[in-house]
Amino acid sequence: MGRRRYPDYVTQIPDKPVPDGLEPKWAERWEAEGTYRFDRERARPEIFSIDTPPPTVSGELHLGHIFSYTHTDAIARYQRMKGLAVFYPIGFDDNGLPTERRVQNYYGVRCDPTLPHDPGFTPPEQPFDPPELVSKRNFIELCERLTLEDEAVFTNLFRTLGLSVDWSINYRTIDQHARQVAQRAFLRNLGRGEAYTAEAPVLWDIDFRTAVAQAELEDREERSALHRIDFHLQDGSPITIETTRPELIVSCVALVAHPDDDRYRSLVGTTAASPLFGVEVPVVTHDLAAPDKGTGIAQICTFGDTTDVVWWRDLDLPTRAALQRDGRLVSEVPEWITTDGGRAAFTELAGKTAKQARRRMVELLAESGDLRGDPEPITHVVKFYEKGDRPLEIVTSRQWYIHNGGRDPALREDLLLRGKEIRWIPDFMRVRYEHWVNGLTGDWLISRQRYLGVPIPVWYAVGADGDTDYDHPIVPSESDLPIDPATSPAPGYEESQRGRPGGFVADPDVMDTWATSSLTPQIAAGWEDDPDLFARVFPMDLRPQAHDIIRTWLFATITRSHFEHDSVPWSNAAISGWIVDPDRKKMSKSKGNVVTPMALLEQYGSDAVRYWAASGRPGADTAFDEAQMKVGRRLVIKVLNASRFALGLGEGAAGDVTEALDRSMLAGLAAVVEEATSAFDGFDYARALDRTESAFWAWCDDYLELVKGRAYGDGPGAGSAHRALRSALSVFLRLLAPLLPFATEEVWSWWQQGSIHRSSWPAAAEFAGLTGDLAVLDAASWVLGEIRKAKSDAKLSMRTPVESVEVRAPDERVAALELARDDLSHAGGVERLEMKIDGESSVGVVLAATA
RNA sequence: GGGCGUUUAGCUCAGUUGGCUAGAGCGCUUCCCUUACAAGGAAGAAGUCGGGGGUUCGAGUCCCUCAACGCCCACCA
Numbered sequence: 001m002g003r004r005r006y007p008d009y010v011t012q013i014p015d016k017p018v019p020d021g022l023e024p025k026w027a028e029r030w031e032a033e034g035t036y037r038f039d040r041e042r043a044r045p046e047i048f049s050i051d052t053p054p055p056t057v058s059g060e061l062h063l064g065h066i067f068s069y070t071h072t073d074a075i076a077r078y079q080r081m082k083g084l085a086v087f088y089p090i091g092f093d094d095n096g097l098p099t100e101r102r103v104q105n106y107y108g109v110r111c112d113p114t115l116p117h118d119p120g121f122t123p124p125e126q127p128f129d130p131p132e133l134v135s136k137r138n139f140i141e142l143c144e145r146l147t148l149e150d151e152a153v154f155t156n157l158f159r160t161l162g163l164s165v166d167w168s169i170n171y172r173t174i175d176q177h178a179r180q181v182a183q184r185a186f187l188r189n190l191g192r193g194e195a196y197t198a199e200a201p202v203l204w205d206i207d208f209r210t211a212v213a214q215a216e217l218e219d220r221e222e223r224s225a226l227h228r229i230d231f232h233l234q235d236g237s238p239i240t241i242e243t244t245r246p247e248l249i250v251s252c253v254a255l256v257a258h259p260d261d262d263r264y265r266s267l268v269g270t271t272a273a274s275p276l277f278g279v280e281v282p283v284v285t286h287d288l289a290a291p292d293k294g295t296g297i298a299q300i301c302t303f304g305d306t307t308d309v310v311w312w313r314d315l316d317l318p319t320r321a322a323l324q325r326d327g328r329l330v331s332e333v334p335e336w337i338t339t340d341g342g343r344a345a346f347t348e349l350a351g352k353t354a355k356q357a358r359r360r361m362v363e364l365l366a367e368s369g370d371l372r373g374d375p376e377p378i379t380h381v382v383k384f385y386e387k388g389d390r391p392l393e394i395v396t397s398r399q400w401y402i403h404n405g406g407r408d409p410a411l412r413e414d415l416l417l418r419g420k421e422i423r424w425i426p427d428f429m430r431v432r433y434e435h436w437v438n439g440l441t442g443d444w445l446i447s448r449q450r451y452l453g454v455p456i457p458v459w460y461a462v463g464a465d466g467d468t469d470y471d472h473p474i475v476p477s478e479s480d481l482p483i484d485p486a487t488s489p490a491p492g493y494e495e496s497q498r499g500r501p502g503g504f505v506a507d508p509d510v511m512d513t514w515a516t517s518s519l520t521p522q523i524a525a526g527w528e529d530d531p532d533l534f535a536r537v538f539p540m541d542l543r544p545q546a547h548d549i550i551r552t553w554l555f556a557t558i559t560r561s562h563f564e565h566d567s568v569p570w571s572n573a574a575i576s577g578w579i580v581d582p583d584r585k586k587m588s589k590s591k592g593n594v595v596t597p598m599a600l601l602e603q604y605g606s607d608a609v610r611y612w613a614a615s616g617r618p619g620a621d622t623a624f625d626e627a628q629m630k631v632g633r634r635l636v637i638k639v640l641n642a643s644r645f646a647l648g649l650g651e652g653a654a655g656d657v658t659e660a661l662d663r664s665m666l667a668g669l670a671a672v673v674e675e676a677t678s679a680f681d682g683f684d685y686a687r688a689l690d691r692t693e694s695a696f697w698a699w700c701d702d703y704l705e706l707v708k709g710r711a712y713g714d715g716p717g718a719g720s721a722h723r724a725l726r727s728a729l730s731v732f733l734r735l736l737a738p739l740l741p742f743a744t745e746e747v748w749s750w751w752q753q754g755s756i757h758r759s760s761w762p763a764a765a766e767f768a769g770l771t772g773d774l775a776v777l778d779a780a781s782w783v784l785g786e787i788r789k790a791k792s793d794a795k796l797s798m799r800t801p802v803e804s805v806e807v808r809a810p811d812e813r814v815a816a817l818e819l820a821r822d823d824l825s826h827a828g829g830v831e832r833l834e835m836k837i838d839g840e841s842s843v844g845v846v847l848a849a850t851a
Numbered sequence: 852g853g854g855c856g857u858u859u860a861g862c863u864c865a866g867u868u869g870g871c872u873a874g875a876g877c878g879c880u881u882c883c884c885u886u887a888c889a890a891g892g893a894a895g896a897a898g899u900c901g902g903g904g905g906u907u908c909g910a911g912u913c914c915c916u917c918a919a920c921g922c923c924c925a926c927c928a
Contacts, residue, residue, distance in 0.1 A: 305927070
């Protein structure tokens with residue numbers, strides 16, 4: 001690295017450096033100079049590749065993003081300074097339901113795919129209720145428009161934060177390339193038998209009208225009520241069940257008790273008639289029926305909850321679905337209700353929402369005398385789609401799945417082994433992964449009945465009889481990807497044959513967004529499109545992400561990589577914690593405690609906010625704490641001022657650190673370098689910051705004060721001081737550069753050429769021949785502290801002269817102090833310094849003012 | 852019901868293989884306009900390291916147990 005001569009650079013040091021305004025200045029310079037551009041010519045061992053999380057474009061970035069992205073950036077900057085070419089892409093996840101929901105709320109619209117495209121459409125100025133219905137194409141256009149706006153805001157925030165991503169490696173999960181990768185990977189899965197389609201009960205969100213996957217579930221407490229309701233045995237006697245879903249009695253296909261339950265054993269094999277509807281259902285047994293729950297005998301509906309699905313599957317029961325995908329009961333009387341009374345009763349419920357039907361059903365049951373007592377209010381836990389507002393229902397539908405080990409012990413074992421191949425930071429996060437894999441109950445449901453997403457790239461032949469052949473999907477050639485089967489005809493067919501007997505139909509679904517984002521390494525690294533790049537960066541070195549999406553993003557990425565590449569997607573997974581408010585609650589919009597990141601960056605400066613973020617250990621949930629940002633800002637100011645001071649003293653001649661105090665300081669610094677390096681090697685940016693920061697403050701408080709007098713002068717020791725100050729400053733700046741990129745770059749520019757972020761990480765070799773005995777600075781700091789204490793106790797200025805100091809200490813310490821005698825005397829304002837060898841250490845101070 | 856994590860000064864947190872007379876910052880108190888820094892500096896007070904047991908010469912650190920909090924999972928009629 002080049003260095004300018006003293007007279008040139010010193011003029012560039014501002015008289016009063018301030019931390020404000022550094023962000024735009026340096027963000028622009030870094031971009032213009034390509035400071036963080038990936039060098040793809042480097043060989044794999046010289047590359048560090050990062051599978052950066054593409055933030056979901058469904059609103060604003062929040063503090064959690066600032067927090068975890070700062071961690072990754074610190075690692076990236078460290079690796080870059082270590083000499084590696086850092087592959088650090090950025091993407092946006094703007095595909096899927098979260099984006100649709102954002103668009104719906106933002107513009108006040110809903111997609112109605114039956115509407116024709118309106119070329120002159122403009123969204124409502126103000127969202128109103130009810131929402132305006134728009135065509136699918138208009139809806140997608142709105143998604144495109146809003147995501148681009150959101151992404152521009154995200155980009156601005158990330159640049160202001162100082163992320164050292166390579167902005168030229170940019171992707172969006174709805175762009176053509178991502179679609180191509182997602183479809184190609186899907187077709188490969190299909191070709192190898194890892195993807196399949198099946199008609200089965202699925203968890204269904206009645207508002208979004210789509211199936212959802214196990215990984216997207218969330219439990220929520222709901223107020224409900226237990227109803228005791230009589231079915232009727234053949235002899236006319238009642239048999240009471242307990243249920244929270246009386247409106248689903250119409251879908252009842254059996255009553256179930258435990259095989260060992262004596263109360264019901266005699267009934268097994270007989271039938272019971274449902275109340276009101278008079279539908280005869282068998283009494284059956286199953287191990288899952290709990291004798292101690294309710295009356296010990298339960299109705300099995302198709303389907304009220306996941307237990308119903310298990311019973312239905314295990315006992316081979318019929319399907320009597322009455323709840324539609326919009327959450328309402330069917331409007332026609334189901335054919336399995338055959339009695340006139342039953343038909344009349346159902347008419348009362350037809351077309352109602354589940355909630356309305358429940359209320360009416362209870363009234364009807366009360367009238368008929370089948371309701372025993374009053375419903376008992378309870379609170380119970382119900383499955384929700386994590387982004388949904390109403391409880392999930394279960395409906396039967398045709399969906400696409402990818403194997404994930406949920407129904408295949410051998411695959412499960414393979415995926416667990418993949419988990420063991422990865423280094424987890426912190427290590428216990430591996431347990432969460434294993435726990436999730438071991439708890440899977442079924443394959444990964446990837447199809448969604450939505451609009452904004454990557455289409456499932458298949459068609460189905462329609463027979464001459466008009467029946468669709470779902471068992472033999474027609475697939476496109478990989479060279480035709482990306483493709484939309486809704487607009488392109490199936491290979492070998494004409495568009496005119498769409499939807500006709502003897503023709504074809506397109507699969508109507510899109511893939512869930514995780515089915516695309518599980519391929520971020522492949523998307524970013526040019527899988528199949530750029531084999532040279534792919535070979536250089538894949539498997540990647542690091543996947544940084546938060547712990548709440550281990551079950552989704554992390555797991556799915558491992559699964560796809562396992563199938564496609566027979567390898568792990570990355571060697572390290574660094575899992576960040578969450579930001580919680582000071583009450584330890586997760587911060588969320590609904591609690592109204594969300595702070596906008598940009599306001600904080602502007603108020604405290606990006607380095608200060610990064611300082612706060614870096615104080616949270618890897619994996620640890622961290623409190624939002626503005627006080628930490630103030631401390632960070634203070635550190636930034638200190639760096640600027642101390643640098644100005646150290647650089648303003650002079651340059652010194654090369655290679656002449658002669659004074660014991662200076663060599664002692666550098667020896668201490670060498671140890672700090674070692675600590676920070678090993679911390680960063682373990683991805684522990686927090687420890688690296690902690691060690692560096694305390695060393696830096698101590699350096700300012702003690703060493704700078706001790707060396708000041710000598711450095712101001714032009715005596716024989718001045719050159720040593722200047723040289724040591726500059727060496728130390730260079731090291732401190734570089735140690736702090738990954739964490740405080742703006743301030744350190746600013747100072748670097750005062751006296752060095754090139755970016756500090758392209759300079760080399762401090763190494764022990766830099767100190768070769770420059771270090772001395774640690775004890776010298778230690779001892780001098782100790783005595784200086786005692787002198788300060790004496791002055792402070794006497795409530796006197798630190799400038800107060802000291803008549804005499806008498807130090808008593810063991811001989812080694814006295815010998816060390818002798819080596820710093822002049823510096824110490826000057827720093828303390830001591831006129832007479834006496835030292836005596838003693839077993840006990842003590843410092844006697846006689847202040848001039850009190851003498 | 853199972854699992855994981857957390858519990859150290861008023862607050863936010865360090866404390867790496869057991870050696871701590873337990874540290875830092877914020878806040879608080881006192882003092883200091885000192886020529887790098889008053890968006891600063893110096894000094895100080897403040898903790899039975901969640902409770903209880905155990906291992907050990909020695910435990911904040913290891914083992915057992917209990918509790919609180921957070922998160923994840925579970926077949927939630």
